[in-house]
Amino acid sequence: MATLMSKPRDAQTISLSLAVNGKTYELEVEPHELLLDVVRDRLGLTGAKRSCDVEVCGACRLLLDGRPVSSCALPAFEARGKEVQTIEGLAENGKLHPLQEAFIEHGGFQCGFCTPGMILAAKVMLEENPDPTEEHIKHFMHGNICRCTGYKKIIESILAAAKKMRG
Amino acid sequence: MLRRFRLEEPESVQAAAQLLARYGESARIYAGGTELLLVMKEGLAHYERLVNVKKIPNLDQVRQDNGVISIGALSTHRQLSLSPAAQRRLPAFAAMEANVANVRVREVGTIGGNLCFAEPHADPGTMLLVLAARLVAAKEAGSREIPIDNFFVDAYETRLEPDEILTEIRVPLLPARSGVVYLKFGYLERPSVGVALFLSLNENANSIAEARVAVGCVGPIPKRIQEAESLLKGKSVDEASRSIVEAGAAAARASRAISDLHGSQDYKEHIVGVLLKRAFQQAVEQCR
Numbered sequence: 225m226a227t228l229m230s231k232p233r234d235a236q237t238i239s240l241s242l243a244v245n246g247k248t249y250e251l252e253v254e255p256h257e258l259l260l261d262v263v264r265d266r267l268g269l270t271g272a273k274r275s276c277d278v279e280v281c282g283a284c285r286l287l288l289d290g291r292p293v294s295s296c297a298l299p300a301f302e303a304r305g306k307e308v309q310t311i312e313g314l315a316e317n318g319k320l321h322p323l324q325e326a327f328i329e330h331g332g333f334q335c336g337f338c339t340p341g342m343i344l345a346a347k348v349m350l351e352e353n354p355d356p357t358e359e360h361i362k363h364f365m366h367g368n369i370c371r372c373t374g375y376k377k378i379i380e381s382i383l384a385a386a387k388k389m390r391g
Numbered sequence: 392m393l394r395r396f397r398l399e400e401p402e403s404v405q406a407a408a409q410l411l412a413r414y415g416e417s418a419r420i421y422a423g424g425t426e427l428l429l430v431m432k433e434g435l436a437h438y439e440r441l442v443n444v445k446k447i448p449n450l451d452q453v454r455q456d457n458g459v460i461s462i463g464a465l466s467t468h469r470q471l472s473l474s475p476a477a478q479r480r481l482p483a484f485a486a487m488e489a490n491v492a493n494v495r496v497r498e499v500g501t502i503g504g505n506l507c508f509a510e511p512h513a514d515p516g517t518m519l520l521v522l523a524a525r526l527v528a529a530k531e532a533g534s535r536e537i538p539i540d541n542f543f544v545d546a547y548e549t550r551l552e553p554d555e556i557l558t559e560i561r562v563p564l565l566p567a568r569s570g571v572v573y574l575k576f577g578y579l580e581r582p583s584v585g586v587a588l589f590l591s592l593n594e595n596a597n598s599i600a601e602a603r604v605a606v607g608c609v610g611p612i613p614k615r616i617q618e619a620e621s622l623l624k625g626k627s628v629d630e631a632s633r634s635i636v637e638a639g640a641a642a643a644r645a646s647r648a649i650s651d652l653h654g655s656q657d658y659k660e661h662i663v664g665v666l667l668k669r670a671f672q673q674a675v676e677q678c679r
Contacts, residue, residue, distance in 0.1 A: 236397050255398035255441070278429050279496055280580045294495045297428045301398065345494070367493020367580075 238301045244269065245313025253300045260284045260295035263310060271311035271340040275369075282368035285341035286310055292348050311340035314347070323347055323385040332381030334372035342368050346382045354390055358383070393432050397440045403447060404556055408531040410442050412554040420444055420556065422465055425492075425500035426508040450503075450558060453477055462560040464503025468492070471502060480564060483571035487518045492580070503557045509612070511546045512581035512653070517607030518573045519560065520615050521589040527559035534558065543612035568592040569601075570677025572670040575608070576662050582608045583653035586642070586666035590623070590674040598627050604638070604667065609659040610647035618645050619667070628675055635671045639664030 231254070240251040244267060253262060263269050263286065275283035277296050284296040287309040314321040323343045326332065333339040342365070349356060349364040356364070361379050370378060399418070401407040411418055421427060421441035430436045444450070450465040453474045460480055462471065471477050472489035491497055491505075491514055505515050506526070516539070524539045528551055542550050551557065565571065569591035577583035585607040593600045602623035607613030619642040623631045631638075643660035650656045 232395075235395065238398070254395060256393040256395050258393060277432065279425060280493070282493070282495065285495060291498050292495050293499055294425075297425065297432070298499065299393075299424070299428070348494075364494060367495060 238304070240300065240304055242300075242303055242308060243306070244308045245310060251300075255299060255301060257300045258296060259286065259293075259298045259300045259303055259308075262300040263295065263308065269310050269312050273337055273340070275337065280367065280369065281338070282341040282345060283338050285344050285368075287344055287348065290348065290351070292345055309344070311343060314343065321347070322388045323350075323382070326381040326385035326388065327378075330381040330384050331377045332373065333370075333378075338368060338370045342370065342378055346385065350382075350386055350389060354386060356382075356386060393428065394434075394437055396431075396438055399440055399442045400446050401442065401444070404450075404529045404558060405531050407442055407444050407447060407556055408529065408554050410440075411556070412531065414440055415553060418442055420504075420507070422504040423467065423496075423500040424504075425496050426504065426510055444556065451501075455480065455564075458564050460562045460564065462502060462562065464506075464557045464559060465501050466503075468497035468500050468502065468505075469494075472497065481522070481562060481571070483573055484518055484522065484562070487514050487573045490575075491515070502560060506542070506560070507549055507551060507557050509543055509545075509547050509549050510581075511611055511613075512577075512583070512608045513613075514573065514575060514582060514585055514607070516543060517585040517587045517605045517613040518571075519562070520605035520607075520613055521571065521587040521603040522562045523589075523603065525561045526557055527561065528552075528555040529558045530555045536561070540615055546611040565589075566591050566601075568594075568596055568678050570674035572673045572677070574666045574670050576666060577608075577653065579653060581653075584608050584659055584662040584666060585613070586663060586670055588667065588670040588674050590671070590678055592628070592678045596679065598625065599623050599631050602631075604642055606642055606646040606663055608653070609663065610649050612647075614646060616642045616645045618642070623671075632671065632675075635668050636664065638671075639667040642667055 237252045242249045273283040275281045279294040279297050286295045289306045323346050399410050418440040419438040421443050450463040452463045453476045454461045455476050468488045468491045472485050477485040519539050525536045571589050573587045575582040575585040587605045589603040591601045602620045604616045604619040619638040622634045622638040643663040648656045648659040
């Protein structure tokens with residue numbers, strides 16, 4: 225493992241100017257470094273989780289220029305010049321996002337492991353469609369796995385947040 | 392974890408083809424990476440170099456010209472699900488794209504990557520078979536068209552040569568009085584059975600002028616099933632609907648279904664028949 229991990233002298237590096245939650249980081253990455261590892265291990269933002277590791281469960285979801293991606297299978301260089309949003313960047317001036325509030329109020333999580341991915345997914349969905357039906361929520365949120373809630377309370381939380389955000 | 396590789400980022404098809412010719416099997420094209428990086432992370436495949444083709448301009452456009460919808464190979468599933476040309480001219484194709492995998496894969500994964508990786512449990516290949524698509528493969532010396540019926544060789548294996556790049560998928564516009572349906576079944580992340588059907592009616596709208604049937608996901612490659620098509624073609628809609636169970640059985644037999652974690656061969660064959668019957672009913676509705 226040590227030989228595999230140690231960086232060869234001629235290792236290729238890519239300069240990255242990465243805007244994460246509004247703050248810019250200048251990084252050098254190797255082509256094989258995954259966005260999830262860079263965000264968690266180098267920037268210390270641990271909201272995104274490694275879970276299934278095969279783009280199925282949604283726990284590693286980040287937003288890249290506002291669009292949802294599986295950071296477990298996305299090389300960090302793909303974020304060149306793009307804006308990354310993580311769950312840590314959702315609250316503004318100490319005030320939680322309406323989705324975060326709704327998940328607390330309606331019991332949209334238990335262990336919380338899938339929650340960052342769930343909330344970021346719901347955020348994108350509500351930007352596209354502020355008044356989703358339950359069917360629409362199920363279609364969009366397919367690909368987010370929760371092993372605690374049975375999903376009912378997640379859907380209730382999203383509907384409640386949507387209502388609140390519509391005002 | 393992903394092992395170290397070198398990244399090449401050519402900005403033309405010719406430059407990419409040169410790299411592939413130079414590095415042979417130690418290099419692989421990288422587009423969306425939604426399939427490739429998974430097998431590389433698992434250690435099932437390793438390439439010293441990935442050739443990122445996303446810097447090549449204009450390979451993600453959808454255009455309509457001369458009776459053909461031309462789909463750039465780098466179009467993502469999401470782009471295709473939202474493409475006005477696809478939605479207007481090939482609505483069943485756009486709907487299929489809107490249901491590939493999940494929202495994150497649709498965001499990053501490309502139609503070209505999906506076809507070239509030739510993972511058996513995929514939707515687009517089956518759909519494109521009944522749309523009679525032609526695939527444009529380019530290399531340094533020029534390009535050629537491959538009918539999609541000849542494209543898939545085996546699981547994870549296509550007719551592309553090592554230095555060829557899929558640049559474009561060409562789909563002929565649908566004739567009047569036609570219908571296209573793709574139905575899939577599965578309870579895992581990937582589809583377990585996919586059935587596609589194209590039907591067109593003659594001028595009097597009383598008999599089936601053309602029928603194309605394809606089955607995917609159940610075996611190594613998606614397949615056109617002529618045995619099922621001949622049971623529908625040339626018949627009145629009523630006669631064909633009486634033959635649809637037989638056509639489903641023929642499709643199931645010819646589909647090369649295998650038993651695996653998605654289900655037994657018998658089970659998959661049964662579902663093929665059920666889906667073809669439903670697809671027929673929906674396609675006839677569209678034709679009228």
